[in-house]
Amino acid sequence: MTSFEPRSDLDLNVPSAARAYDYFLGGAHNFAVDRAFADQVLQIAPSVPAVTLLNRAFLRRVVRYCLDQGIRQFLDLGSGIPTVGNVHEIAQQVDPAARVVYVxxxxxxxxxxxxxxxxxxxxxxxxxxxxxxxxILDHPETKRLIDFSEPVAVLMVGVLLFISDDDRPGDLVAAYRERLAPGSLVALSHIASELAPPELQAEVARLVQAYAAADEYVYVRTHQEILAWFDGMTLVEPGLVCLPDWSTDGRPEDEDSVARPLGYGGVGRVG
Ligand SMILES: C[S@@+](CC[C@H](N)C(=O)[O-])C[C@H]1O[C@@H](n2cnc3c(N)ncnc32)[C@H](O)[C@@H]1O
Structure with a gap:
């Protein structure tokens, strides 16, 4: 695995994908450089940022599903800037002692x-x-809050798109999954474009270029590639589907969004 120094820098001349995402969601934790970058993305790829709302709604549905399944421990990888409907807020409304580690x-x-x-x-x-x-798994805070002998929900929502093939996202998912007790759930979501009409695919390509020019690399992947990362798990119905279609209660959300074909989401059960 690639060795990596954690970012502790904060260069206000360089936009960040995390803060641009916050801007797309209507958040306030972004700087002028991030807003200028996000506005540029909106110019060249006006439909794509809408996928952030679908992604966030998917995350909320997944957390509620995990709670319904009796899970009270969450490891949220690539959790982003806190915004409305954070995992701990949803979880601790149901059980004030629900445990959440954000990374x-x-x-x-x-x-x-x-x-x-x-x-x-x-x-x-x-x-x-x-x-x-x-x-992360051996971090003192993780050890304090998460009991890996009990089911855990691992959330990798909107994050693996920032992991290159060289960093082997499938192996990464497996490395987390291997620590999990039976009954644990792993949720993934990812940007995609294969189902999109050509003009939307062109928007996605322009977005990827704009992020690369800002030194933030986004990888668009296919259903087949993402599905392979659920190896060793049983996919929860409805499977790996377009983000608005992921629902276990027959109530899909935002199906009319223009960004519907631009993201997949799914949940795998361990054991
Ligand atoms: C698009 S946001 C998703 C936030 C949240 N999971 C959601 O779905 O709303 C992606 C987040 O992943 C973080 N991220 C990207 N690559 C990461 C890495 N290698 N390690 C930790 N965090 C990472 C970014 O900083 C950003 O906050």
Whole structure:
């Protein structure tokens, strides 16, 4: 696995994908450089940022599903800047003692989450790179909050698109899965474009170029590639599907969104 120094820098001249995502969601934790970058993306790929809303709605549905399944421990990898409907808020509404460990390497996401979680004994944020599973799984905060002999929900929502093939996203998913007790759930979501009409595919290609020019690399993957990462797990119905279609209660959300073909989501059960 690639060795990596966690980001502890904060260069306000360089946009960040985490803070642009926050801007697309209507959040306030972004700087002028991020807003200028996000506005440029909106110009060249006006339909694509809508996928962020679908992704966030998928995350909320998944967390509710995990709670319905009796899971009370969450490891949220690439958790992003705290925004409305954070995992611990949803989980602790159902069970005030539900435990959540957030992980992100982005300094602003880390700082805001740390502030938000101060005084919450059952939730914490670790600043780390998800490509270092052992560092995260053996971190003192993870050990304090998560009992791996009991089912855990591992959330890799909207994050593996930032992991290159060289960093082997499938092996990474497996490295986390191997630590999990039977009954644990692993949720993944990812950007895609194969089902999109050509003009939307062209927008996705322009977005990828804009991110690369800003030194943030986004990898668009196929259903087949993402499905392979569920190896060793049983896919929960409805399987790996377009984000609005992932629902276990027969109530899909936002099916009319233009960004519907631009993301897949799915949940795998361990054991
Ligand atoms: C698009 S946001 C998704 C946030 C949240 N999971 C959601 O779905 O709403 C992606 C987040 O992943 C983080 N990220 C990307 N690569 C990462 C890595 N290798 N290690 C830790 N965090 C990473 C970014 O900093 C960003 O906050």
């Amino acid at each position: 992100d390497y982005e300094p602003v996401a880390y700082a805001h989450a740390k502030q938000l979680l101060s005084g919450n004994p059952f939730a914490a944020i670790i600043q780390a790179d998800i490509r270092e599973p052992r560092q």
